[in-house]
Amino acid sequence: MSDVEVAGKEKPVSDTAEVKATEVKAAEVEAPEPPPLLTDYDNPEYYINRELSHLQFNIRVLEQALNEEHPLLERLRFLLIFSSNMDEFFEIRVSGLKRQIEFSREQVGLDGMRPADVLKEINRITHVQVERQYNILNEILLPELRKNGIYFLRRNEFTDAQKSWIRTFFFQEVMPIISPIGLDPAHPFPRLANKILNFIVELEGKDAFGRETGMAIIPAPRSLPRFVQLPRQVCDKEGDHYVFLSSIIHQHAGDLFPGMTVKGCYQFRLTRNSDLSLENDEVEDLATALQGELLSRSYGDEVRLEVVDNCPRYLSDFLLKQFDLTEDDRYEINGPVNLTRLMDVCNSENHQHLQFEPFTPGYPKGLPTKSDRLMDAIQKEDVLLLHPFQSFTPVVDILRQAAKDPSVLAIKQTLYRTGAHSQMVDALVDAARHGKEVTVVVEIRARFDEEENLKLARRLQEAGAVVVYGVVGYKTHAKMMLIVRREGRKIVRYAHVGTGNYHQGNARLYTDYSLLTCDPDITSDVHKVFQQLTGMGKALRVKKLFHAPFTLKKGIIDLINQEAERARAGEKAHIIIKINSVTEPQAIKALYKASQAGAKVDLIVRGICCLQPGIPGLSENITVRSIIGRFLEHTRVFYFYNGGEEKVYCASADLMTRNLDHRVETCFPIEHPKHVIRVRRELSAYLSDNTRSFILKGDGEYERRVPVRNQKERNAQLTLLETLAV
Incomplete structure (x- = not known):
């Protein structure tokens, strides 16, 4: 007899009452006492070196x-x-x-x-x-x-x-x-x-x-x-x-x-x-x-x-x-x-x-392959790319288009690591020679790329571009490009913001998100961040971006705390953070408190993780996994269930003190509903990976996850290659 049939049968009142009483007693016996909440958040035993x-x-x-x-x-x-x-x-x-x-x-x-x-x-x-x-x-x-x-x-x-x-x-x-x-x-x-x-x-x-x-x-x-x-x-x-x-x-x-x-x-x-x-x-x-x-x-x-x-x-x-x-x-x-x-x-x-089988990065359906029409497409809808599964070409092409477009008045861009022979730099040089107002923030302190970046800076200056080196004491690690274009009587801005560098070689080896948008609020925010980098003055108020060292740490911690509050209220609460490193003390404590409140916390941390999962009364609701595969995992994504109104942010920053307090970083929202659904689906691929993932244990060591009997093998990177690449 099926469960449905059993559920539909009527029972005598006395029998039903007896069954319910038995269930209550069983629940009283079997339900373990929740562990006492640990509140000494500075206890060294709760952290990994x-x-x-x-x-x-x-x-x-x-x-x-x-x-x-x-x-x-x-x-x-x-x-x-x-x-x-x-x-x-x-x-x-x-x-x-x-x-x-x-x-x-x-x-x-x-x-x-x-x-x-x-x-x-x-x-x-x-x-x-x-x-x-x-x-x-x-x-x-x-x-x-x-x-x-x-x-x-x-x-x-x-x-x-x-x-x-x-x-x-x-x-x-x-x-x-x-x-x-x-x-x-x-x-x-x-x-x-x-x-x-x-x-x-x-x-x-x-x-x-x-x-x-x-x-x-x-x-x-x-x-x-x-x-x-x-x-x-x-x-x-x-x-x-x-x-x-x-x-x-x-x-x-x-x-x-x-x-x-x-x-x-x-x-x-x-x-x-x-x-x-x-x-x-x-x-x-x-x-x-x-x-x-x-x-x-x-x-x-x-x-x-x-x-x-x-x-x-x-x-x-x-x-x-x-x-x-x-x-x-x-x-x-x-x-x-x-x-x-x-x-x-x-x-x-x-x-x-x-060697690994070669692949061709996918090109989004509906996105023009001709570079001179990219801005028209972005006006209709934001473009979200996941490299290397999807091509980095649109990011290069929109800059090339801007360099030659007589309606483009100015281009601003940050460069952290670009490579010795960069088409991005070629396009910026071309734009400067075409009379555009080109401003480039070159981070010459990018570790082990300093000498190369000095050479790039000199090349840009010789072409007529304005080159600045950011702010002394704060590395410029943000990945952003702004194109200012006259369209009729209006000035329209187009922006690229991403989680990775403007390096075409890395775009074939590192996983990173790119967002191409002309959203007025986001492009205005990007413009303000550039103003802070090239000029002087008080921190400018931005609408949609979080930016370090001013609002990024507080913004992410506030979102974590909001999810914790929903959990305390008995609502479903889920946090997924995919990042390279987690070391920032305040962020770790916020995640511990979210776990204590009952929120489910999934961390996908490629490298350093000082948070210790699985501690009863502190972090038993936190799972930490690391994915090591063909590509270097580099995306920084913050997902919050938010009572069903899901929020997704991508960032250039990790949850590290150096990123949040001592660098210029940006964190941008993914707002289009279909993009939110897509990012959530791609995060799910990583959470279900059972061939390239390692689970962090309580002793600070990692255990490789393998399929259990009769379980299908799941490889997140392979899945994304099959669904996004050609």
């Missing part, structure tokens, strides 16, 4: 190198990304902790850990993970690459023909550039640049001047390739054969020291502090000051020594002493010390079957 959470993200990236669902060269790419991420982690985060200790300026966060304790834990974890990384490379990936015709040859594998070719290459391409440095009183230990491949050489014998130092350093110039592909005619097998520069130098180290015996040659690499610091009160010309800082970036304080694991201990001890590093700072590795230079192999056109 920022640096350790950052490290967990890097480990999740490394995990992808083991995932056999990824093509082989993509697995290698993930391993190399881990290397690159760890380099930056030491250059910025570890160096920052060391400086706090050195200058007795230790900062203790909400988690209560002192910098010395954090460093100790970092050392414990990173030594294990770096050893694991090289085990994955040597024991899994390199053998698999050989099976697929990609060989990285060791010296003991060289054939006579290969030795001859390598010898010629060494004398023609390497030896003329290298400058070995013998160590003696006239040649003290050199100051080595950050992340440069070096060799320490142990020598025996006397040189032409009768010197007998026993030791030398060989720095490998950056201009030399870190690996070389051998020509097919010297290879006895089909496939691509590569030789590391380190192997070439090892093979011919004796030729660099004629008449002496090389007892050993060992590669090493030094990592230095690469964070730039400008004293804001003393800066008169930001560009000039930054240019000076860039010159010294390669020679910051020493942070880490990577040395090949067969280097004798007394030699690596000698290096530690020279760099004033400790045993904890020594990383003995079994392989090349500069793995990130292998990235070109991952992009090999000869092995596309070992």
